[in-house]
Amino acid sequence: xxxxxxxxxxxxxxxxxxxxxxxxxxxxxxxxxxxxxxxxxxxxxxxxxxxxxxxxxxxxxxxxxxxxxxxxxxxxxxxxxxxxxxxxxxxxxxxxxxxxxxxxxxxxxxxx
Numbered sequence: 001x002x003x004x005x006x007x008x009x010x011x012x013x014x015x016x017x018x019x020x021x022x023x024x025x026x027x028x029x030x031x032x033x034x035x036x037x038x039x040x041x042x043x044x045x046x047x048x049x050x051x052x053x054x055x056x057x058x059x060x061x062x063x064x065x066x067x068x069x070x071x072x073x074x075x076x077x078x079x080x081x082x083x084x085x086x087x088x089x090x091x092x093x094x095x096x097x098x099x100x101x102x103x104x105x106x107x108x109x110x111x112x
Contacts, residue, residue, distance in 0.1 A: 067094040 050061070071090030086092075 067098065070094045070097055 050057070071094040074093035075090040
């Protein structure tokens with residue numbers, strides 16, 4: 001069975017496998033250098049841009065990031081559960097988890 005060259009970036013741990021299927025080592029190295037530069041620029045932009053926000057914004061941004069991570073984890077770690085589901089199934093999983101937390105917080109507040 002013939003393997004096709006991998007298109008796009010691969011993980012550093014997979015670099016030897018990438019070179020075996022035809023992607024040059026220099027090309028792989030340059031892709032990772034570009035990823036590092038873009039990540040550093042994004043971090044600097046985030047530090048400057050979000051540094052001047054009021055105290056109400058960090059919890060909202062953290063909740064958005066947590067929802068994004070939860071949606072990504074749900075779609076990649078449980079692919080069988082989302083096989084015949086809509087494309088926004090990760091969003092539904094994150095919404096359901098948020099609803100679960102809301103119900104838990106509400107019931108805890110009423111039992112005190």
